[in-house]
Amino acid sequence: MMIKTVFIDVDNTLIDFNACALASMKEAFTYFGLPFSREVFSTFLKINNGLWEKIEKGTLTKKEHARIRWNLILEALHIDFDGPRLEEKFVDGLNYHSFPIEGAQDLVAYLSKKYRLCVTSNASLAQQINRLKIAGLYDYMANIYVSENVRFQKPAREFFEYCLNDLKIKNKEEVIVIGDSLRADIQGANRVSLDSIWYNPKGMACTISPQPKYIVQDLKEIKKIL
Numbered sequence: 001m002m003i004k005t006v007f008i009d010v011d012n013t014l015i016d017f018n019a020c021a022l023a024s025m026k027e028a029f030t031y032f033g034l035p036f037s038r039e040v041f042s043t044f045l046k047i048n049n050g051l052w053e054k055i056e057k058g059t060l061t062k063k064e065h066a067r068i069r070w071n072l073i074l075e076a077l078h079i080d081f082d083g084p085r086l087e088e089k090f091v092d093g094l095n096y097h098s099f100p101i102e103g104a105q106d107l108v109a110y111l112s113k114k115y116r117l118c119v120t121s122n123a124s125l126a127q128q129i130n131r132l133k134i135a136g137l138y139d140y141m142a143n144i145y146v147s148e149n150v151r152f153q154k155p156a157r158e159f160f161e162y163c164l165n166d167l168k169i170k171n172k173e174e175v176i177v178i179g180d181s182l183r184a185d186i187q188g189a190n191r192v193s194l195d196s197i198w199y200n201p202k203g204m205a206c207t208i209s210p211q212p213k214y215i216v217q218d219l220k221e222i223k224k225i226l
Helices: 017-029 040-059 062-077 081-092 104-114 125-134 157-166 184-193 219-225
Strands: 004-010 116-119 143-146 176-178 195-199 214-216
Touching: 004 062, 004 104, 017 040, 017 062, 040 062, 040 184, 040 214, 062 081, 062 125, 104 219, 116 125, 116 157, 125 143, 143 157, 157 184, 176 184, 184 195, 195 219
Parallel strands: 004 116, 004 176, 116 143, 176 195, 195 214
Antiparallel strands: none
């Protein structure tokens, strides 16, 4: 294997987005005096995941997502409150909550010594930089590529082509993509003929073709591959 560059996702690959979202959500609900329950978080996950599917398919913009997300969630929960106002407080909290996934720091420390390690993410640049710093992961990264700067969302071919061109990479066999999302990370890699490692901690069935070159359930398994 002639790998020289590793593209790695952040949310639910290196940092536990669900834990960050839960902490930020609780803070926002407390701040506005809103009732919080387990149903709030489960409803958030269901609606937010559905909206992100649309974003990744190109049928919803991130601006629209921010405008409608909490309105939809609050409506489903029968809570009367201003969704965009809650969205602003919730997103602000996400900047300051960062819970690394077990083994994340050990992995990036290992990878950064052997390869050029680059973040590839659909989240905002400021948010990811701050969260990576809090988690102690930022200094290991050679480059950070996010959709707001690249101007395309994973899994768009153009997102990964931008990264490859920016790094002046000619040989795609020198690159591998690591991520938890079959759609954003693995299909994105497929679209530009890059090998990939699917981080699949829940052992879900792989529903795409071609399949990722490797599938792991624990981040430490990646050290055996790379």
